[in-house]
Amino acid sequence: MNNKIYFTPGPSELYPTVPQHMQTALEEKIGSISHRSKQFQDIFAHAVAGLRQLLQLPDNYEVLFLASATEIWERAIQNNVKQESFHLVNGSFSDRFFETAQELGRTAQQHKAPFSQGFDVEAIRVPETAELVALIHNETSSGACMPVQDINRFREKASPEALIYVDAVSSLPNPAFDYDKVDAVYFSVQKCFGLPAGLGVWLVNERCIAKAEALAADGQVIGSYHSLPAILSKAKVNQTVETPNVLDIYLLGNVLEDMNSKGVATIREETEAKAAQVYQYLTQSKIFTPAVENPAHRSPTTIVANTTVPASEVNKQLAAFDMAVGSGYGKHKETQIRIANFPAHSPALMEALVAKLQELFG
């Protein structure tokens, strides 16, 4: 039996109701039902309706299920870019989307900010030829977060035809986006939704769909089974092209129902309060300091700290109390820790972590 609480930034602690939904799924034999059945269509529709409610998603957005956020990077470029994309890069995840565009033979341009920093949006010039502008709300590798009001400024910075994409993989449902100011938002379920990995969710508006159709009509290869029009034609009838991760879609619908009965406002208030508590501690700690200097750019959902005690040693000591935090990303593995502050981490759990860190390390 593993009693550890995972404050790792994805996969992370499961949302507290997941075991009970998993049990029901087994009793109902969800893993055996046909993905062409009415039962599956209801599961699909339940998840989509729950997400629309939680995010207050406007009607001109479609909800599409893919394998992961990594897959969505590839599909976004294939379906929405003929020649050129433009990327804000300040860490490993934003850099990977940029590289994906290059690997697919597009001209990708980037505006780079140093690791651990947010962006000075005022200073960013978006090339007029950029068809897709890739923003990252929450750079999970560094803990830098982009304020929603900064995201909202890109519509006027980019050409009117450009599609604004937001990576919100490790922050949704915390940010309250203005969905009219962007065109696509995506996430995967193993971060803030507290589910087992294996499902990416792509929210796209009609402009993204029109662009994919135009590129296809123009003779561009926009993919095969997971081209945007192919996924969409199935989604319209609450189905997927392939045999999907039915269990995860089922669990997502049920966790969304739980989150909706709690209310997104409460989830967001709790997230902000827990983040304030953690940053307060980090600022006073003897061995930790917040990695992101500008408080306006500090992520509420993935909190990164520099540490003078190696991250492996921090986790070794926490393990005795059934707790784990994330190590630093890549070359920061030992010099930083990352603390996930997701809806699955209740205020009581977060308080217990902070108290234990304080007791062990000061």
Ligand SMILES: *Cc1c(COP(=O)(O)O)cnc(C)c1O
């Ligand atoms: C985890 C993560 C991804 C990749 O998600 P996968 O589900 O592993 O494909 C992309 N962007 C950010 C910001 C992430 O944190």
